[in-house]
Amino acid sequence: MLPYIPGQRWISDAENDLGLGTILTCDMRSVTVLFPAPGETRVYSTKSAPLTRVAFGAGDQVESHEGWLLTVSEVEEQQGLLTYIGLHSDGRLAELPESHLSNHIRFQKAKDRLLTGQIDRNDWFNLRYQTLLNAGQQATAPIQGLSGARMALIPHQLYIANTVASRYAPRVLLADEVGLGKTVEAGLILHQQLLSGRAERVLIVVPESLQNQWLVEMLRRFNLQFSLYDYERAAQYPGQNAFEQAQLIICSLELLTDHPELHQQAVAAQWDMLVVDEAHHLEWSETAPSAAYQCIEALAAETGGLLLLTATPEQLGKSSHFARLRLLDPERYNDFAQFEQEEQQYQPIAEALEALDQDTLSAKQTKAISALLPETDAQALLALLQQSDADEAQKLSARSQLQSQLLDRHGTGRVLFRNTRDTVKGFKARQLHRHALEVPEVYEVAFSVPELATQLTPEQYEYQNDWCDHDPRFHWLLDHLEQNKGDKTLLICHSATSAMALSEALKVDTGIHAPAFHEGLSILERDRAAAWFADHEAGPPVLICSEIGSEGRNFQFARHLVLFDLPANPDLLEQRIGRLDRIGQQHDIQIHVPYFEGTGQQVLLDWYDQGLAAFTAPCPAASALFAEFGDLLKSQISSADIDALQGLMQATTERREVLNAAMHAGRDRLLERNACRPYEAQQLVAAIAEQDQPEPLQNWLESALDMFGVNIDETSSSSWHLTPGEHMMNSDLPGLDDEEGFSMTTQRPVALVREDLQFFTWEHPFVRALQDQIIAGGLGNNAVSLFKTKALPEGTLLLEVLASIRCSAPKHLHIGRYLPPTTLRFLLDVRGNDLGAKVSFESLSPKLSKLKRAIARDVVKLRQEQIRSLVDKAEELANDHLPTVVEAAQLKMQSLLYPELERIKALKEVNPSIREIEVRALELEYLAVAQAIENARVYIEGIRVIVTN
Ligand SMILES: Nc1ncnc2c1ncn2[C@@H]1O[C@H](COP(=O)(O)OP(=O)(O)OP(=O)(O)O)[C@@H](O)[C@H]1O
Numbered sequence: 001m002l003p004y005i006p007g008q009r010w011i012s013d014a015e016n017d018l019g020l021g022t023i024l025t026c027d028m029r030s031v032t033v034l035f036p037a038p039g040e041t042r043v044y045s046t047k048s049a050p051l052t053r054v055a056f057g058a059g060d061q062v063e064s065h066e067g068w069l070l071t072v073s074e075v076e077e078q079q080g081l082l083t084y085i086g087l088h089s090d091g092r093l094a095e096l097p098e099s100h101l102s103n104h105i106r107f108q109k110a111k112d113r114l115l116t117g118q119i120d121r122n123d124w125f126n127l128r129y130q131t132l133l134n135a136g137q138q139a140t141a142p143i144q145g146l147s148g149a150r151m152a153l154i155p156h157q158l159y160i161a162n163t164v165a166s167r168y169a170p171r172v173l174l175a176d177e178v179g180l181g182k183t184v185e186a187g188l189i190l191h192q193q194l195l196s197g198r199a200e201r202v203l204i205v206v207p208e209s210l211q212n213q214w215l216v217e218m219l220r221r222f223n224l225q226f227s228l229y230d231y232e233r234a235a236q237y238p239g240q241n242a243f244e245q246a247q248l249i250i251c252s253l254e255l256l257t258d259h260p261e262l263h264q265q266a267v268a269a270q271w272d273m274l275v276v277d278e279a280h281h282l283e284w285s286e287t288a289p290s291a292a293y294q295c296i297e298a299l300a301a302e303t304g305g306l307l308l309l310t311a312t313p314e315q316l317g318k319s320s321h322f323a324r325l326r327l328l329d330p331e332r333y334n335d336f337a338q339f340e341q342e343e344q345q346y347q348p349i350a351e352a353l354e355a356l357d358q359d360t361l362s363a364k365q366t367k368a369i370s371a372l373l374p375e376t377d378a379q380a381l382l383a384l385l386q387q388s389d390a391d392e393a394q395k396l397s398a399r400s401q402l403q404s405q406l407l408d409r410h411g412t413g414r415v416l417f418r419n420t421r422d423t424v425k426g427f428k429a430r431q432l433h434r435h436a437l438e439v440p441e442v443y444e445v446a447f448s449v450p451e452l453a454t455q456l457t458p459e460q461y462e463y464q465n466d467w468c469d470h471d472p473r474f475h476w477l478l479d480h481l482e483q484n485k486g487d488k489t490l491l492i493c494h495s496a497t498s499a500m501a502l503s504e505a506l507k508v509d510t511g512i513h514a515p516a517f518h519e520g521l522s523i524l525e526r527d528r529a530a531a532w533f534a535d536h537e538a539g540p541p542v543l544i545c546s547e548i549g550s551e552g553r554n555f556q557f558a559r560h561l562v563l564f565d566l567p568a569n570p571d572l573l574e575q576r577i578g579r580l581d582r583i584g585q586q587h588d589i590q591i592h593v594p595y596f597e598g599t600g601q602q603v604l605l606d607w608y609d610q611g612l613a614a615f616t617a618p619c620p621a622a623s624a625l626f627a628e629f630g631d632l633l634k635s636q637i638s639s640a641d642i643d644a645l646q647g648l649m650q651a652t653t654e655r656r657e658v659l660n661a662a663m664h665a666g667r668d669r670l671l672e673r674n675a676c677r678p679y680e681a682q683q684l685v686a687a688i689a690e691q692d693q694p695e696p697l698q699n700w701l702e703s704a705l706d707m708f709g710v711n712i713d714e715t716s717s718s719s720w721h722l723t724p725g726e727h728m729m730n731s732d733l734p735g736l737d738d739e740e741g742f743s744m745t746t747q748r749p750v751a752l753v754r755e756d757l758q759f760f761t762w763e764h765p766f767v768r769a770l771q772d773q774i775i776a777g778g779l780g781n782n783a784v785s786l787f788k789t790k791a792l793p794e795g796t797l798l799l800e801v802l803a804s805i806r807c808s809a810p811k812h813l814h815i816g817r818y819l820p821p822t823t824l825r826f827l828l829d830v831r832g833n834d835l836g837a838k839v840s841f842e843s844l845s846p847k848l849s850k851l852k853r854a855i856a857r858d859v860v861k862l863r864q865e866q867i868r869s870l871v872d873k874a875e876e877l878a879n880d881h882l883p884t885v886v887e888a889a890q891l892k893m894q895s896l897l898y899p900e901l902e903r904i905k906a907l908k909e910v911n912p913s914i915r916e917i918e919v920r921a922l923e924l925e926y927l928a929v930a931q932a933i934e935n936a937r938v939y940i941e942g943i944r945v946i947v948t949n
Contacts, residue, residue, distance in 0.1 A: 003046065004031045005080035009098045010051040012042065019103045019808045020054060037103040037808030037935070054098070054105070056084060063102040070096045104808060104935050110943045111871050114782035115864060117857045122850050124780030125944050127703045129802055129841060131774045132823040132941060134700065138762050139816030145192025147688045148763025149184075150221045150751050154583070155681035156419045157181050161188035162684055164417070165196075169272075169304035169921065171328040173279070175418040176675070177618050178311040178574055179556070179582025183217055185417075186275050186307050191222045195763060197811025199272035199305060201247050202226075205296065206277040208252035209519075210552040212527045214277065215250055220755060223765050226250045230523075234262050243269035253281065256299075257291045267298050273305035278551055280310040280571070284323035293323065300327045311578065312571035313416075314623035328415045348372070350669035353406055356399045361385060369402065378405050400679055407674050418671040421618065428588045430581060432615040434605065435594040437472040447599050450638035455600030456565045457494050459501070468505035473564060473594040477502070478510060480562065480592065481541060488533070488558035489542040492576050494565050496520050496546040502564070503544045518546035530555075550576040556585040562592045566604050570614055570622035577615070591615055600637035603645060607633055611652030621659035625652055694746035697762060701746075704770050707779065710736065719745045719757055732773075734766050775821075775941075784856035784945045785848035792948045797863055798835070800844070801826045801874035802942035805885045809932035813925065817896065819889035819933050823941065824878050830866060832873040848946065859947055871943060878938040889933045897926050 004010070004026040010033060012018050019037035026032070032043050033051070044051065056062050060072045062084060069089040076083045081098060088094035113120075138144065145165060146158055156176075164170045170189065174182045193199035204226065206214050211228055218224040227233070229251040234242040243249060243266045253276075256263040276282070276296055283290040289297075300306050306328055313321045319336060326333040333339060352372055355365040370382055381398040384390050421427045439447055446458035454460075459467040468474040481489065493499055496518035503516035515529035526548075533543040534557055543549070543558075550572060561580050567573050580589045595601040611629075612619040619625070629652050636645055705712055709728035713721040723741030735742045735758070744758040744766075745751050751759035760767055774780065787798070805822045809815040827836040827844070851859065860867065901922050 002026050002028070004049075004051075007081050007099055009054040009101055011054055012050060018042075020101060020105050021051070022099065035103070035808070039810045054101070055082060062096065063105060064096055064100050065102045066100075067102070068094075070094055104937055109778050110781040110940050111868075113778055114860060114867070114943050114945070117860065118778075118782075119853055119856045119860070120780050120783050122783045122785050122845075122848055122944075123703060124707055125783035125942055126780075126845050127700075127707060128774060128780035128942050129823070129825070130700060131704070131771055132802065132804060132821065134762065135771060135775060136820045136823055139820035141687070141691070143684060143687045143691065145195040145763070146188060146684065147691045148195075148223070148759075148761040149188055149191060150748075150759040151184055151188075152583075152752060153685045153688055153748075154181060154184075154424075155678065155685050156424055156676040157185050157188065158684040158688070159676045159681035160185050160417050160419075161192060162680075164307075165189045165192035167918075169918070171306040171415065173308045173310070173313065173324065173328060173416045175310055175313045175416055177418070177420050178578025180311075180419050180421070180424055181583055182309045182311065183214065183277070183552075184221065186277075186309060187218055187222045187224070189307060190218075190273060190275070191224065191763075193273060193305065194224070196814045198814060200811075201269070201271045202249070202273045202275065203243070203266065203269075203271045203299070203303075204250045204275040204277070205253050205256065205299075206250065207281070207551065208254050208523060209526060209548050210277060211250055211252055212523060213552065213554070218248075218250075224248060229255065231255060231259065231262075234259075234265075241265045241269055253292055253295070256295050263295055263298070267302055271299075271303045273307065274299050274303040275307045275309070277309045279308035279324055280312050280320070282308075282320065282324055282327075284320045286319075289323070293320075297327060312574060312623070313418075314571070317623075317627065325415060346670050349406055350673075353403055353669065353673050356403050356406075369406075373402065373405055375405075378402060396679070400677065403673065403677065407670065414674070416671060417675040419675045420620070420672065423672050423676065427581060428585050430577065430589045430591055430616050432609060433590060433592045434609075435476055435592060436597045436602075437476060437594055439596045439599060440470050440472055442467070442470045443596070447596070448638075452568055452600050452604065452634050452637050455637060456568065456604070457498065458596075459498055460495060463497065465501070468501055472596075474502065474505060476594045477506075477562065477564075480560070481510070481512065484560060485541070487541065487560055488539075489560040489562055490533075490549070490555045490558045490579060491542055491544045491562040491564055492547070492550050492579075493544070494547055494567070498564070499544045499546045506542070506544075512540060512542070514540045514542045514544050516544045516546075517549045519548050533558075547572070550579060553579055554582065554584075555579040556582045559585075559587040560590045560592060562594070564594070566593065566595075566601065566608065568604075570608060570612055570619065570626050573608060573614055574618050574622065603633070603637055606645070606649060607652060610649045612656060619656065619660075620663050621656050624659055625656055628655065691762070692748050697746050697760065697767070701760070701767070701770075704774065707774075708733065708770065711741075715743060718747045718750045719743055719754070733769055781942045782944065783942075784851050784859055784947075786851050787844075787848055787946045787948045789847070789948055794949055796948040797830055797866060798946040798948070799826075799828045799867065799870040799874070800841075800942075800944040800946060801828065801871065801940065803874060803878035804939050804941050805878070805882060805936050806939060807932050807936040809929070809935075813929050813932060815929065815932055818893040818929060819885070819936060822885055824881055826874045826877055828870045828873060830870070832870060834877060848944075851947075856945075859945060863945070867943075867945060871940065875938060875940060878940075882936065882938060886933055886936050889936070890930060893926075893929050893933065897922065897929065901926060 004023045006023050006025060008023045010021050010023065012021060012035070018035035018040060021033040021035045024032040024034050024041070026046060029046060030043050031046050031049050032041060034041050055075070056072050057075065058073055062070050062072060064070065070084055071087045072084045073086040076085065083098070084096045086094065146161055160174065164172050165188070174185050176182050176185070190199070190202055194202070204214055215226055215228050218226050226248040227246040227250070229242070229249050234255070236242070237245055242262065256266060282293040282296055284293045308324055308328065313324070322333060322336050322339050348368065349372065352365070352369045355361055355369065361369070366382060366386070370379065381402050384398045385395055443458040446454055446461035449455070449461065459471060477491070491502070493502065499516040499518045503514050506512045506514045515532060517526055517529045521529065529543065530553065532539050536557070543555070547567070558580055561577060563576065567576060577589070577591060593605055595605050608614045612622055612625060614622060629648065632648060636648055702712065705722065709725040710733070711723045711725045713723070715721045721741060721743045722736065723739060724736045728736070742758055743756065744760045745754065746760045748759070751757060758764065758766070803824045803826070805819070805824070807815060807819060825836050825841060826834050827839055828834055904919055904922060
């Protein structure tokens with residue numbers, strides 16, 4: 001016979017927060033249990049389910065799901081299901097089938113274990129108390145989800161992640177300039193969403209060539225273990241939806257566009273978040289949207305959260321850019337013409353924002369801001385700024401609030417975040433080296449063709465295998481490598497055939513094995529080539545890439561970039577330079593362009609160099625200038641008309657200055673403001689730096705690892721190696737399933753340079769698992785101690801009781817933000833007086849010593865009645881706190897959610913970028929949170945019996 005019957009009530013031994021569960025189904029292999037309070041389902045193996053049957057007996061008081069109480073006098077069983085019969089709280093006789101029991105019933109595990117003689121160590125009890133306090137602190141920390149990543153604390157990234165992550169189902173375009181850390185920002189947002197329970201299922205769609213880089217980056221920086229889906233992997237699940245077989249998946253855009261059946265499965269697989277990297281590939285026009293665009297459009301329509309990443313949002317034209325904004329927010333971005341018009345109106349808002357940066361506002365500025373923000377709350381803040389006696393901190397906060405309101409109510413920035421090198425600072429300089437070469441005879445025919453594409457890659461015209469021998473650019477390359485021995489050079493050229501030929505010729509001429517990195521290699525081969533190049537000691541001095549090397553890859557350890565040919569689009573030029581010009585670059589970047597004088601190559605080089613000034617810094621107006629002058633430029637490629645060429649350069653330069661100035665005055669300033677507000681960003685950095693202090697975590701870890709029987713070897717002053725001890729507790733601690741164990745550090749600077757070490761923070765999966773197991777399991781929930789004191793007569797009994805107030809709620813409500821696990825401590829004397837306020841935990845616990853277990857058991861046995869009644873007293877006292885805690889939680893929820901709801905409704909009137917779904921979701925969340933808080937209950941977490949001597 002099966003041990004579980006549908007309808008029976010059981011509790012989880014491993015996760016007692018889940019409340020009472022109901023058996024849904026059971027067969028020989030598995031049992032499925034629904035826990036209605038948090039709305040979660042668990043499937044366990046029938047043989048080893050960590051479940052305990054809930055069966056009350058005569059005398060017990062039980063609560064119905066309607067809230068009334070029954071004092072049980074009889075229990076009836078029919079086909080394995082129990083019905084309790086007894087006295088209703090209103091005095092009449094009543095029946096309560098077990099299916100009608102409250103889902104929130106709690107169990108006195110601590111009392112049961114103590115009274116049945118399962119007595120724990122004193123230090124375990126101490127650890128439990130510390131763990132409960134820590135859990136409360138972490139749940140309330142505003143930086144939850146941001147502190148656990150292996151990354152330097154870069155303000156703009158933390159700011160974006162924090163802003164975006166706190167939104168309901170965030171849908172944004174992360175458009176920082178190349179190499180400023182969009183992948184890291186996306187990872188932080190995902191980490192925060194996953195940790196807080198707001199997301200559980202995530203799909204990341206990237207160009208094929210970047211799949212592994214994402215996989216590695218998510219794991220090493222965020223401890224997020226994604227599954228990589230290629231065709232073979234997806235084909236492993238015939239007859240099933242392959243995308244439902246894992247929660248976190250990375251796949252290539254090509255996989256979805258080339259295999260419609262897999263695309264359909266992905267669309268049907270219900271994601272919480274979709275991330276699309278290099279989103280500029282999603283080309284769109286009204287008449288011919290690309291397959292890639294349509295593929296993502298279908299996924300985006302079915303997914304709550306959407307992150308699009310691109311450094312060059314306008315690379316394929318403004319209409320494609322607009323179409324991507326529409327993916328994010330179809331209600332807001334429905335009219336391209338109106339969108340273009342709006343872009344012209346940002347200057348007054350940008351000016352108001354800047355005025356608020358100053359200590360004082362002129363009357364004119366105040367009037368302008370007042371006109372932009374007529375709402376009452378803004379007027380009060382403006383009035384405060386006029387008061388000469390107002391405190392500086394208040395004024396600073398008022399200015400920051402007004403800036404937020406301006407951006408919220410008028411900006412475009414809600415969906416678009418863009419940081420630039422100008423605002424982020426600290427990047428190395430870029431230096432251009434032009435290497436003019438004479439056209440060799442073999443290329444004369446190619447250069448007579450008046451086409452830019454042909455002139456940029458003359459070796460491709462009437463292709464000869466030995467073209468390198470005759471190409472002066474190759475000979476220049478040999479010289480360059482000779483002169484820069486010991487440095488790393490990244491070479492990018494347009495095509496795979498050129499890359500392969502260069503690699504081969506280098507090998508033949510110099511013996512240098514320079515890997516060619518191109519689309520003809522498998523993903524694994526490409527990653528190997530990139531990893532070999534990165535090897536400082538043994539790797540080759542140069543990597544030769546076709547255009548696919550110019551996107552997304554991290555090559556900032558190289559200091560020379562050779563543009564063997566120039567790309568025909570300025571955004572692609574910026575992408576190429578961005579391989580070296582990115583966070584982590586230690587040297588000024590040397591950009592080398594070997595080119596043939598008097599050809600289209602020179603015209604394009606001059607145009608990029610003089611017209612766009614695109615080599616020394618990114619050119620914000622590049623896309624617009626290319627759209628405006630691109631055709632003229634191509635038509636002049638073979639022109640010998642020097643005046644016409646100079647005219648083109650001059651016209652481009654002038655237009656660039658105008659466009660850049662206009663963008664700087666309007667759009668860019670708004671975008672930059674929205675992308676990072678320095679004051680708030682610095683506060684985040686400071687809060688995380690504070691949390692980074694290694695001592696509290698290390699001290700806690702030492703005790704916790706000792707309790708679980710994990711060995712610690714100190715391998716250096718900043719690192720430990722952990723291995724399973726001989727008597728390690730049977731637990732699911734990640735990374736300790738084999739004897740080898742792993743090494744870790746709690747220090748961020750060390751973790752940034754030592755990738756072989758795990759970076760332990762309070763958010764690391766191992767630390768969380770340890771913490772969860774301590775809280776959810778019973779270990780340390782009781783102790784019996786001796787208190788040597790002259791202040792009290794020998795044999796006096798004291799009871800130290802830990803109680804917590806918690807509620808079960810679906811994870812996505814993030815209930816801990818409002819009602820963090822609250823721990824109360826009582827120290828009761830035999831008369832039930834609470835001495836806890838007078839005698840702190842910290843002062844008492846060092847004075848306690850252990851009692852032999854047999855003696856401890858005798859003490860418990862002898863004092864059983866007193867202990868029972870004191871535990872009841874402590875529970876009563878804790879229950880007295882319940883209304884206050886619940887009220888504080890409701891107030892906190894109101895103070896956090898209500899203004900957000902009101903703000904979003906008000907914003908919706910002035911700024912159509914707010915989606916209706918966000919308002920509705922917030923309203924529902926508000927109600928659900930209020931309901932969950934009402935269901936908060938007291939749990940006895942620990943009991944320590946103390947006898948004096
Ligand atoms: N906070 C950080 N700490 C340490 N390294 C970082 C941090 N942010 C980014 N990096 C590193 O800087 C490089 C660029 O970051 P990332 O790849 O996220 O930029 P990106 O904006 O996505 O680049 P691209 O525009 O080329 O796609 C990467 O090597 C990344 O690991």
